[in-house]
Amino acid sequence: MKKLLYYSLSVFILISCSKSSVKYLQIGDYDKAIDKSVKVLLKDPTKNEDIQVLSQAYKLGMQKDNEKIAQLKLSGQPDIWDKVLMSYTALQQRQEKVARLAQVINLDYIGYKYVNYNEEIANAKNKAAEYYYVHAKSLLDKKDKYSARTAYEELQRLKMLYPNYKDTDDLLKTAYNMGNTYVLFKILNNSRSILPAEFEDELCRTSVADLNQKWTIFDSRPVENFYYDYYIIANIKIIDISPENFNRNNYTETKQIADGWQYKLDAKGNVMKDTAGNDIKVPKYKNIRCSVSEVQQSKAVIVDGTLDFVNNATKQLIKSEPIRAEWFFKNIFATASGDFSALKPETAAKLNTTQLPFPPNGDMIMQAANILKNTCKEIVHRNSSLLK
Numbered sequence: 001m002k003k004l005l006y007y008s009l010s011v012f013i014l015i016s017c018s019k020s021s022v023k024y025l026q027i028g029d030y031d032k033a034i035d036k037s038v039k040v041l042l043k044d045p046t047k048n049e050d051i052q053v054l055s056q057a058y059k060l061g062m063q064k065d066n067e068k069i070a071q072l073k074l075s076g077q078p079d080i081w082d083k084v085l086m087s088y089t090a091l092q093q094r095q096e097k098v099a100r101l102a103q104v105i106n107l108d109y110i111g112y113k114y115v116n117y118n119e120e121i122a123n124a125k126n127k128a129a130e131y132y133y134v135h136a137k138s139l140l141d142k143k144d145k146y147s148a149r150t151a152y153e154e155l156q157r158l159k160m161l162y163p164n165y166k167d168t169d170d171l172l173k174t175a176y177n178m179g180n181t182y183v184l185f186k187i188l189n190n191s192r193s194i195l196p197a198e199f200e201d202e203l204c205r206t207s208v209a210d211l212n213q214k215w216t217i218f219d220s221r222p223v224e225n226f227y228y229d230y231y232i233i234a235n236i237k238i239i240d241i242s243p244e245n246f247n248r249n250n251y252t253e254t255k256q257i258a259d260g261w262q263y264k265l266d267a268k269g270n271v272m273k274d275t276a277g278n279d280i281k282v283p284k285y286k287n288i289r290c291s292v293s294e295v296q297q298s299k300a301v302i303v304d305g306t307l308d309f310v311n312n313a314t315k316q317l318i319k320s321e322p323i324r325a326e327w328f329f330k331n332i333f334a335t336a337s338g339d340f341s342a343l344k345p346e347t348a349a350k351l352n353t354t355q356l357p358f359p360p361n362g363d364m365i366m367q368a369a370n371i372l373k374n375t376c377k378e379i380v381h382r383n384s385s386l387l388k
Contacts, residue, residue, distance in 0.1 A: 256287050
């Protein structure tokens with residue numbers, strides 16, 4: 001009978017109460033159920049259905065955290081205290097949420113009983129901080145970058161608990177420096193051609209600027225007596241610059257234009273009449289011509305090579321991808337003689353251009369470097385998993 005009464009009451013609550021709070025209660029999200037019910041009851045404390053949901057959610061939520069704390073303490077593990085702290089904090093915050101209703105309902109209805117968790121929270125906080133500090137130092141003693149990264153994360157959590165705990169800031173710097181992978185990006189010219197002095201500066205500076213990420217630091221200039229985990233080498237093997245070319249093309253453009261009118265004649269040579277008896281006139285056309293001498297200036301550069309990933313510890317090449325940059329100089333100008341009206345618009349536009357000086361080889365190589373830097377950047381991003 002009691003089971004039937006409990007079941008009937010539960011069904012009543014589920015039907016009558018707001019869907020959102022019931023849903024949260026059903027899925028075990030007790031704090032969300034509490035939030036929803038408290039919000040309703042602050043507006044209307046007569047909502048008995050929400051009092052019932054609040055009572056269940058509060059009881060189950062408190063029970064859940066207390067059981068979790070007991071299990072954690074029973075384990076005896078040293079790393080439990082952050083989780084214990086979270087559970088004690090949840091207990092305290094849940095009390096504070098419900099305590100807001102004290103002015104509008106009798107909290108005895110939901111089984112509310114105030115407990116002071118300040119001492120437990122302070123104790124758990126101290127033990128969590130002590131654990132993180134001691135454990136992080138032991139990880140740093142391993143002199144292992146992966147252990148240092150774990151130490152860094154734990155020290156960050158420690159700072160959230162106590163911003164000025166002992167020498168945490170110094171340990172964080174040590175963990176950061178030890179945990180990073182350091183990569184040197186450099187240029188190797190095997191092309192047997194002279195690269196402009198600015199080529200390396202441009203390629204290294206721009207390629208490296210956006211490559212840094214968490215735990216991977218790139219340099220473009222080696223630091224003296226500093227160990228790099230990896231080298232990324234832009235190995236330039238070919239620099240091919242074409243001659244300065246002039247290609248001439250002579251052609252004629254023609255166009256048919258109106259040139260007055262003439263009478264329309266029949267087969268016997270007589271002027272034809274329209275239906276009104278008037279002479280029929282038809283337009284007369286003529287062809288005009290213009291001779292064009294077009295000159296195309298062209299010059300090209302190709303920079304070819306590979307981007308090589310080298311593990312400094314093993315001295316092994318772990319990845320190599322081709323890199324290539326092409327840049328073209330092109331200028332078209334023309335002269336013409338004849339009737340300019342015969343020219344197409346695009347041809348006429350060429351008459352307004354003139355011969356330009358060819359760019360120096362060094363400038364063309366720098367244009368190729370601008371293209372090459374983006375290629376290198378994309379390849380490094382794509383292969384970032386190699387740099388651990």
